[in-house]
Amino acid sequence: MIKITNLHKSFGKNKVLKGVDLLFDKPGITAVLGPNGSGKTTLIKCLLGMVIPNDGEIYVDGKNVARQWAYRDQIDYLPQIARFPENLTVKELLKMIKDLRPRKADDQRLIQLFELEPFLDKKLGNLSGGTRQKVNIVAAFMYDSPILVLDEPTVGLDPVAMIQLKELIWEEKAKGKTILLTTHIMGFVEEMADDIVFLLEGKIHFNGSLKGLKKQYGQPTLERTIAEILKQSKVVISEAVISEAVNSKVVISEAVISKAVNSEAVINEAVNSNQEKALITNNCSTNH
Incomplete structure (x- = not known):
């Protein structure tokens, strides 16, 4: 179970999260969505302990995670961009992760599933993006x-x-896990997600079922x-969001787009993302 209460986070004068309250108390897949700068990346990083909130509390399995790190062992994390050392081979990387996180691992089955055997002795820097x-x-x-x-798993x-x-x-999901995902591919969300959390300007705009969101x-x-949400909210959309909407064939009327600008929120999230130093253990293991 994950409980988030009154979460606030600012970068300088810019308020990115403004009193977020969320409860994930049942198994299933929840998509965390929102335009660039809405706060979804910061929210995820607060949960992972990669960003420290200014105010509010996060509970995992009933325990406050403030200044705690052991709870990360309950989380598996797929970052959008994993910054692993490029001079390591695939085999060396997986061995290092298992050495740092000595628990039962199912890596061999997954290696076979994704047909990675031919790449085990190749360096990460020589692999294609898909591999x-x-x-x-x-x-x-x-x-x-x-x-x-x-985070953007596809x-x-x-x-x-x-x-x-x-x-x-x-x-x-069938094992009863709590799964949070972020993505810009709405078809993937429709196929996979049970529930939607939609953030706008650092606040929860919608929290409920996918069916309920479309009906509303x-x-x-x-x-x-x-x-339609963006149109009714009259939010300022960044150039990146407009491009994504066009590429995914979303129809957004001119009335929605008051002005295409790079807002402070977008800039702060981008800077914060670039400063991220991904841990070898996908930022979820405890120190040993």
Whole structure:
């Protein structure tokens, strides 16, 4: 169980999270969505202990995680960009992770699933983006922790690997896990998610079922629902968000886009993301 109460986070004068309250008390898949700068990345990093909130509390399994690190062993994390040493081979990387996190690991099954055997002795820096993402998936899924956090898990995957990833996520859901994911692919969300948390300008705009969200806004698809939310909220959309909407064929009227600017929130989230130093153990293991 994850409980977040009155969470606030600012970077300088810019308030990124403004009193967020959330409760994940049942197994299933929740998609954390929102335009760039809405605070979703900061929210995830607060949960992982990578960003310290200014105010508020986070509880995992009933325990306050403030200044605590052992709780991370209950979380498996797939970052959007895993910064592993590029001079390591795939085999060396997985061995290092297992040495740092000495628990039962299911890496061999996952290596076979994603057909990574030919790449085990190759250096990470020489792998294609899709193959590196498969390695990242193995590193994130090879432990059996009750909480799974997936940040843009589909990046770089071919159709076959995408199907394998979906089946893997469904397997984890069937085990009764709490799974949080972020993605810009709305079709993936519609297929995978049970619930939606939608953030706007650092606040929870919607928290409920996918079906309930579409019904509330009277739209047949999630893409059109998100476009309607942005239209009604009259939020300022960054150029990146507009580009993503066009690429995914979301129809957003000119009335929605008051001005395409890089807001302070977008800049802060980008800077914060660039400063992230991913731990070899995917930021979830305890120090040994």
